[in-house]
Amino acid sequence: KIMLNRYYKSSKLSEAKFREVLKFFSTDIPSLKTAELTNLNKNTVHTIYNKLRERLAELSLEENEPFHGEVEVDESYFGAKRIRGKRGRGARGKIPVVGVLKRGGKVYTKVVKNCSREQILPILKGKILEESTVFTDGWKSYHGLIYQGFQHYRIYHSKNEFARGKNHINGIESFWGFTKTRMQKLRGIRKDKFMIHLKESEWRWNHRNENIYKILLKILAENPLF
Numbered sequence: 001k002i003m004l005n006r007y008y009k010s011s012k013l014s015e016a017k018f019r020e021v022l023k024f025f026s027t028d029i030p031s032l033k034t035a036e037l038t039n040l041n042k043n044t045v046h047t048i049y050n051k052l053r054e055r056l057a058e059l060s061l062e063e064n065e066p067f068h069g070e071v072e073v074d075e076s077y078f079g080a081k082r083i084r085g086k087r088g089r090g091a092r093g094k095i096p097v098v099g100v101l102k103r104g105g106k107v108y109t110k111v112v113k114n115c116s117r118e119q120i121l122p123i124l125k126g127k128i129l130e131e132s133t134v135f136t137d138g139w140k141s142y143h144g145l146i147y148q149g150f151q152h153y154r155i156y157h158s159k160n161e162f163a164r165g166k167n168h169i170n171g172i173e174s175f176w177g178f179t180k181t182r183m184q185k186l187r188g189i190r191k192d193k194f195m196i197h198l199k200e201s202e203w204r205w206n207h208r209n210e211n212i213y214k215i216l217l218k219i220l221a222e223n224p225l226f
Helices: 015-026 031-038 042-062 117-127 170-185 191-206 212-222
Strands: 070-079 094-102 107-111 133-137 151-155
Touching: 015 031, 015 042, 015 212, 031 042, 042 191, 042 212, 070 117, 070 170, 070 191, 094 117, 094 170, 094 191, 107 170, 107 191, 170 191
Parallel strands: 070 133, 133 151
Antiparallel strands: 070 094, 094 107
């Protein structure tokens, strides 16, 4: 007899089988590989992965608190390949994302229409407490942050400058690398699913030094999937 599954209410999967899938999800094994390893139908695993991703996106939004201290800010572009000879900020078909990272702490991401000052500034003012030290590259949208109550240091990649002591944005650039590597493994993400994959990456990064499997078991025991 199949036991009731307290982690996934509407599922016919046993708890043991669900935990097996969850373990592979926690270690970021793609759904097709998990289906193969667990001997489950790929659609079943795909559905579970989607529900888990949606839950992680919700958790990411719930865990959102303001940053203070030393904070790095950068933008990155996802999707279509760059147009030859054009820097990413000008490439059509890409999804622009602003990232804010508290050094030694968490990261926060926000999809924007474009990387103009009008789009970026409200995010920074909403996410970073005044008197924080903000590190950015030389992009023009960051001009004048000092007038917003931040200490502001810039690194000019265009002049082949990547770090001067504490003045760098290596943390947020590591996060972009982590996220893009994860998304490449999926071999293409539908535009309407981009947000949950982005927020999943954010949540995974923010819990990278913890046991993700144990955290998810606890979360799902309190609030199961349906």
